[in-house]
Amino acid sequence: MLRLLRNEPRAALLLLALVMANLLAWGWAWHSFSGSTALMAASLLAWCYGLRHAVDADHIAAIDTVTRKMMQQGKRPCGVGAWFSLGHSTIVVLASIAIAATATAFQKNMEWFHETGSLIGTAVSATFLLAMALVNMVILRGVWRSFQALKKGQTVQGDVTLPAQGGVMNWLFGKTFRLVNKSWQMYLVGFLFGLGFDTATEIGVLGISAASASSGMSVWSIMIFPALFASGMALVDTLDNLLMVGAYGWAFDKPQRKLYYNMTITGTSVVVALFIGGLEALGLLMDKFALSGGIWDLIGAVNDNLGNAGFVVVGLFVACWLISMANYRWRGYDALVVRS
Template identity: 30%
Template sequence: MEKLPNDWYALAALVFMLGMKHGFDADHLATIDGLTRYNVRRNPQLARFCGSLFSLGHGAVVVLIALTVSTLAGSWQVPQWMDTVGVWISISFLAALGCVNLAAVLRTRPGEVVQPVGIRSRLFARLQNTHSPLLVAAVGALFAFSFDTMSQAALFALTSQKFGGWEHALLLALLFMAGMLLTDGVNGLWISRLIRRADKAAQIASRVMGLVVAGASLLVASFGAAKFFSPTIDNWSDG
């Protein structure tokens, strides 16, 4: 799990940035890509906002988890073993996502658009075939029931106890959702525009996006593993 700062404003800024980082998750990108592609001709107006709707549904679950954990924080403590398990689940998923997205870029033929790859998005591929705004948000909510998302929401809630009660947990959860909404919303608009284009620029842009997703996932996974095995790197990252 992430180690969060003790200063409130630094904490709020970091949580917002973590929300942006979370919105850049390959599963988010792949699912928003699928939802947008399905609606781009059936419902062009909805296609533009699939990213925002997905993020709102996802964020609603984060808010609910944060409030629940904040309410129970006085009578329940997170077991120590969850820290190690959470770290290695995140590292494993990021490494896998980085590899499959790098492979997708390398396998895509010249002249074709690269599609981002996610693990959960493959498991729930059929859910991407929906043209209802509420169902798009529901897909986002479903994706929030993962160890990574739930552990982050719980961490925000527990850290907020240093500054006050459930109100601070709610604010942190909303900041996380706002950061995620920014990333996913822009991504949805960008994909909608990209799908409508079949020129060279669209093909190059999709390859750049695929490489960025793969590179960022592998970099974060490597840094997480380095922090786990090296106290020096862990202390340096904590300031």
């Protein structure tokens, strides 16, 4: 990732800006709450919520999958994680303002707000991840065929990592391939993901608790909590994004390396997106139709702990990168000749 930051000034500036945003948020908190240990502790909790939420499985799967897809198109999408977090944080900030402004009255109606938002957010997350899994399946099919042709010394036509133009598969999935083509489009995806309101509720509770502990606290002061949450989440999601761009950058130095690595990582993306998206979809069905017993209890238990899966997903992608590099060198694939 250090080489990426040296070669990509925009990535370095983005990371620097996010570090500064975190420092400013903490400076704001210190200026407002330095006299209260309880409020500083609440600030730390809000920031940790952001760091933790950034590695939720649906965040990691969405960011890594879109990053891989855009690099397949010859782009350097260093802003995917930041835009996704910005969209997600917008929901958190808006909900926190509403909670702080209306306090108890809003809190009484929060249950309906939470249930509706949770349904929408989970449905969007599951649909997006399953759609990206289909995209990656099509890409994986093309990459696998190209790599097999390369090993046999056959001619590889066109861009070896993109699916062929035309044909039934391109007709079926053409719109899905164009789903996200620019980093800023992840803002809308993050916004829709944020409608789950689980995190917005946590920040809202922190704000209300802080307001109760310190009589007369202004809305401006309460907004310190979502600011800390948002800055922490954006920093971690961007680091994950840059880590993936750096990993893909190694693979894209040579055509044969690109083929082999993408075959490995695309297969991983398919498995992760199908697993996370499928679990979320099954969880919706379970809640909607009150399904229980047997496999449904297992699905419910896994969904309840899905947040921890984000760490596993990050580790899985990094492991695939390292294993791919080692196996590639061990088998001497660099010596393969690309005929195009």
